[in-house]
């Protein structure tokens with residue numbers, strides 16, 4: 148399914164705050180992906196496999212960040228293979244990453260948690276109500292409501308507050324080791340990271 152937001156749609160949605168064009172968010176059609184793959188790995192990856200070497204997986208840290216395709220965490224943050232569990236969702240919100248954080252810390256033995264949100268984030272431009280509306284408009288109220296009522300999208304209005312809120316969530320969670328946590332903003336314009344908390 149193609150739930151990708153094209154740049155023009157994002158721009159249109161950004162101009163129309165608070166989210167007055169919900170249809171821009173979810174396309175009406177669910178076109179078959181047959182013959183329209185956008186990723187190179189759908190062709191046999193035998194070439195890449197030639198140089199492939201299996202590696203150890205001993206994560207020492209967890210990185211929670213946004214699913215935004217402009218962020219390539221391994222490149223941008225110098226992550227060595229096998230050392231970090233990178234958890235991604237829309238916005239890079241901790242609330243959506245908790246099950247994986249618990250697995251990483253308790254089963255895999257990681258400790259440190261690094262939260263990275265970023266400038267020009269879509270989840271800064273939308274509201275939870277706007278996304279709920281978009282889903283209701285697309286699928287109909289009766290079908291969508293039982294789900295939208297219980298899904299928090301964790302949109303936010305301030306990079307600073309989203310980072311502080313997420314670090315507080317980590318510190319308040321009784322099952323999370325928050326000895327070593329930090330919150331950073333990644334600037335998608337100049338590629339620089341700035342620590343907020």
Ligand SMILES: *[C@@H]1O[C@H](CO)[C@@H](O)[C@H](O)[C@H]1NC(C)=O
Pocket residue numbers: 283288
């Ligand atoms: C869905 O709910 C919204 C908000 O309550 C309402 O404005 C809209 O008319 C409803 N749509 C349908 C098709 O019932």
Ligand SMILES: *[C@@H]1O[C@H](CO)[C@@H](O)[C@H](O)[C@H]1NC(C)=O
Pocket residue numbers: 307308311312
């Ligand atoms: C950032 O957020 C924290 C907590 O939400 C607040 O105490 C602080 O004043 C904020 N800083 C700025 C520069 O807005």
Ligand SMILES: *[C@@H]1O[C@H](CO)[C@@H](O)[C@H](O)[C@H]1NC(C)=O
Pocket residue numbers: 258259324325326327
């Ligand atoms: C919590 O994390 C710190 C490092 O961030 C580590 O030294 C400590 O052993 C961890 N505690 C537990 C109970 O895993």
Ligand SMILES: *[C@@H]1O[C@H](CO)[C@@H](O)[C@H](O)[C@H]1NC(C)=O
Pocket residue numbers: 266334335336337
């Ligand atoms: C991001 O980087 C651009 C270019 O350096 C700068 O103009 C902008 O103020 C930065 N944004 C933030 C939030 O620091």
